[in-house]
Amino acid sequence: MTSATTAVDSAMARIIADEDAHVAHNYHPLPVVISRGEGAWVTDVEGRRYLDLLSAYSALNFGHGHPAIVAAAHEQLNRLTLTSRAYHNDALGPFAAALAALCGKDLVLPMNTGAEAVETGIKVARAWGYRVKGIAADRAQVIVAHGNFHGRTTTIVGFSDDPDARADFGPFAPGFVHVPFGDAAAIEAAITPETAAVLIEPIQGEAGVVLPPEGYLRAVREICTRNNVLFIADEIQSGLGRVGETFACDREGVVPDVYLLGKALGGGILPVSAVVADREVLGVIQPGEHGSTFGGNPLAAAVGLRVVEMLQTGEFQTRAKALGEHLEARLDALVGHGVTAVRVAGLWAGVDIDPAFGTGREIAERLIGRGVLVKDTHGQTIRIAPPLVVRATELDWAVEQLKLVLAP
CATH class of the missing domain: 3.90.1150.10 (Aspartate Aminotransferase, domain 1)
Structure with missing residues (x-):
């Protein structure tokens, strides 16, 4: 040496x-x-x-x-970075409109990290369950899949079956029902009148890029529609171009009720996440019921808008x-x-x-x-x-x- x-x-x-x-x-x-x-x-x-x-x-x-994303960040850094949602800012509206259009939905609830998006999605599902579906107070259930990875907060690890994620972090929140990943029949069997949502990753990333069988997502969509249950797709890792489609759900021509987005939405510059859904779902959240000091900040919105614009070209x-x-x-x-x-x-x-x-x-x-x-x-x-x-020669x-x- x-x-x-x-x-x-x-x-x-x-x-x-x-x-x-x-x-x-x-x-x-x-x-x-x-x-x-x-x-x-x-x-x-x-x-x-x-x-x-x-x-x-x-x-x-x-x-x-990426030069286009860095340029958007620099331009916004020179103007305004943070207001909190106590005030309007001129970057959030264009970002939300573009992201909603990309998803084919009405509304965007901006957050920061992927785990925050998942937590927000759970709150929205429960509120929808009580206020729209009519589930009795504190009885709402969310169906999740074995092998899932949705984040590291105590609520989320509470419905993980990974012992490294769970051990010594309880007690955990109730209200989650586990079924095998890729088994649509198990989802249908688990649904009760108290089921508010099915929360799944269309492809399980942390588990090792585990793909469900062909037709699984279509079956989940049909089961949720027929039973008046929200289909929440955690596309935080799988979405925004990664799988050769805008979303992994697009591989089966499926549109969930709720998209959970993050990671690539921040362009590799800062954490940006979002919950995206139609008004009859996301509109259940009222002022004061959920928030984030940094969620929807102008810098994040400018970067997120540029990311959406890049995805719009296909x-x-x-x-x-x-x-x-x-x-x-x-x-x-x-x-x-x-x-x-x-x-x-x-x-x-x-x-x-x-x-x-x-x-x-x-x-x-x-x-x-x-x-x-x-x-x-x-x-x-x-x-x-x-x-x-990346280039093909680099992959080789x-x-x-x-x-x-x-x-x-």
Whole structure:
């Protein structure tokens, strides 16, 4: 090892050690320290470049520092960043109108993080259940799926079945009924007169990009309509171009009653989330019943509007679909060669690693040494979700690096 290499490793180690000493250990980051990003690539503190195949869990669908999004942020930064919703601002209305149109809905309730959007969706569903459907007070139920991941608040982890998410954080809020993911008949069997909503991810991301069987979303839509139950689609990871459509629900031509959006809505610049629904649903919330100091702030609205404008062209959806097919063909070739299964939706893939070749974490760490960043989940799975601006040749190179780290 040369003295220059030793200095590089020592500098990296010092930065990681400083973070470990002063940041709560609620994450176990991979051993890389990123300092710059552009497009689909990031650079660490020592100048080494990596292809980003995580995109901050789909928050960076448009890549690092997309010029159009950065320009919108800069322009708004120079004018106005925050008013709170105590006053009107001139950026929120255009953003809400554009997002509502993109979703084919009437109203937008702006928030910040994805978990806030989910919490808001639950409140809306309960209020609708009591005020519109006529469910008795404090009796409303929401049906959720096993294997779900909707966020980290105490309400949300209370209806998770992941022990790491739940352990030592109770007691939890009642009112949630669990059914197997992908089983529409189980949803129908679980519905009672007290059911207000069905809350599902159209594709389960944190679980490892788990796709439901064909026709599942159509069946859920029909069941909810027939039983006067809201269909709430958590599209926080799957939405906004990731799967080759604007929303994952579009893959089956389905429109939910409520969209929960976040991550990519902030353009990789700041947290922006939203609940989007028609007036007869979202209109149940009245002044004083729900709010957020930063929700709908002018900076977030300006960035969100630019994101919506970029999605309106369909360019990113088309690109994700074509590149996803390209990626799937190359990943499929690894099945039986260190990979046991591959699941792909647009430019989003779950790759199950053969335990004989290592854990998902071990494979992710080996890929760092070859200039590729992925993230493991649930032991043996790695997730691949590159920015939608990635090139086919870059995907080919990344798969080749995966092949090399899986070589016997």
